[in-house]
Amino acid sequence: MTATLALTEDLLRRPSVSPEDHGCLEVIAACLEPLGFRIERLNFGPVGNLWARRGDEGPVLCFAGHTDVVPTGPREEWRTDPFEPVIRDGILYGRGAADMKSGLAAMVTAMERFVARHPRHRGSLAVLFTSDEEGPSVDGTRRVMEVLEARGEKIDWCIVGEPTSQDFLGDTIKVGRRGSLSGRLTVHGVQGHIAYPQLADNPVHGFAPAMAELVSTTWDSGNEFFQPTSFQISNISAGTGAPNVIPGEMKVRFNLRFSTEQTVEQVQRRVIGILDRHRVNYSLEWFVSGLPFLTRPGVLTETVGRAVREVTGRTPAYSTTGGTSDGRFIAPTGAQVVEFGVANATIHKVNECVRIADIEQLSRAYERMMELLLAQ
Ligand SMILES: [Zn+2]
Numbered sequence: 235m236t237a238t239l240a241l242t243e244d245l246l247r248r249p250s251v252s253p254e255d256h257g258c259l260e261v262i263a264a265c266l267e268p269l270g271f272r273i274e275r276l277n278f279g280p281v282g283n284l285w286a287r288r289g290d291e292g293p294v295l296c297f298a299g300h301t302d303v304v305p306t307g308p309r310e311e312w313r314t315d316p317f318e319p320v321i322r323d324g325i326l327y328g329r330g331a332a333d334m335k336s337g338l339a340a341m342v343t344a345m346e347r348f349v350a351r352h353p354r355h356r357g358s359l360a361v362l363f364t365s366d367e368e369g370p371s372v373d374g375t376r377r378v379m380e381v382l383e384a385r386g387e388k389i390d391w392c393i394v395g396e397p398t399s400q401d402f403l404g405d406t407i408k409v410g411r412r413g414s415l416s417g418r419l420t421v422h423g424v425q426g427h428i429a430y431p432q433l434a435d436n437p438v439h440g441f442a443p444a445m446a447e448l449v450s451t452t453w454d455s456g457n458e459f460f461q462p463t464s465f466q467i468s469n470i471s472a473g474t475g476a477p478n479v480i481p482g483e484m485k486v487r488f489n490l491r492f493s494t495e496q497t498v499e500q501v502q503r504r505v506i507g508i509l510d511r512h513r514v515n516y517s518l519e520w521f522v523s524g525l526p527f528l529t530r531p532g533v534l535t536e537t538v539g540r541a542v543r544e545v546t547g548r549t550p551a552y553s554t555t556g557g558t559s560d561g562r563f564i565a566p567t568g569a570q571v572v573e574f575g576v577a578n579a580t581i582h583k584v585n586e587c588v589r590i591a592d593i594e595q596l597s598r599a600y601e602r603m604m605e606l607l608l609a610q
């Protein structure tokens with residue numbers, strides 16, 4: 235068994251459902267400390283974070299990721315115990331196998347080999363791992379970045395090990411992510427007897443024309459790097475359950491995934507403009523879960539692309555699709571951020587799995603990135 239597979243299995247045996255870390259960060263710190271990394275545990279409440287750095291100079295190349303996993307879902311649908319790694323036909327099964335314990339293990343063993351070969355590398359090699367990526371993401375990477383900012387510590391290049399590949403390892407890397415803006419809308423009306431509509435005010439009818447415009451609006455056409463901004467309603471509810479009562483209010487939850495063509499304020503202004511134009515009587519709460527970010531073509535995107543090509547033989551597509559990631563907290567500090575990891579077809583599902591051959595190739599690709607960026 236290779237070191238990367240052994241470490242992946244060790245991490246998979248720890249049921250680190252968010253925000254629990256279950257000792258994963260200790261195991262990783264114990265690998266990094268003998269390599270000469272300075273270990274810092276930055277824990278906030280139940281959330282564990284690890285900042286480890288080898289070297290004092292810039293540039294700082296940081297590998298980022300998370301030890302927490304999403305819940306298993308129905309256990310009876312798993313063919314194996316989700317917290318007992320099982321290998322079948324070259325595939326490793328377990329919760330976190332793809333998202334993203336194999337990625338963490340690949341980073342750590344890549345560092346072991348790189349440091350052995352280049353003990354006097356230039357700049358600094360660093361690790362930022364958290365146990366709060368799948369949860370609220372408040373006390374994880376966001377807080378660690380605040381600590382680093384406060385003492386003037388900068389990350390120049392950050393490689394996030396999220397599972398970005400689609401069909402084959404190396405077919406896709408992420409160079410940015412869309413922003414995510416949610417709204418909780420309450421449409422106010424007046425409840426009444428359905429036979430006396432003149433004495434009531436139906437919030438469903440009041441909202442309907444505005445909804446038609448919201449769902450058919452073209453927010454932008456995207457750009458070279460981003461797909462167009464999208465508006466989606468996730469939840470809608472009104473009514474007392476009785477067939478003869480006009481509801482007194484309606485609740486609507488919606489979300490916009492927006493590109494760098496928009497600011498939060500611009501999106502908010504357009505939504506409010508549509509509601510006001512249709513004279514909807516409403517109150518509205520906003521929640522920004524991430525701003526869009528983009529790493530433009532440069533040293534990091536070229537290096538990651540080259541390493542992926544050399545190791546996997548595939549030329550990766552540069553994408554900004556999919557959900558947001560912790561890169562949203564790292565990129566605003568000026569760091570270049572690129573994400574690369576294993577295939578994401580089974581993440582968050584039952585029977586999550588990863589090809590063992592991919593774990594080894596991933597580790598070699600990470601090592602090659604370190605060589606290209608930090609070898610003397
Ligand atoms: Zn993840």
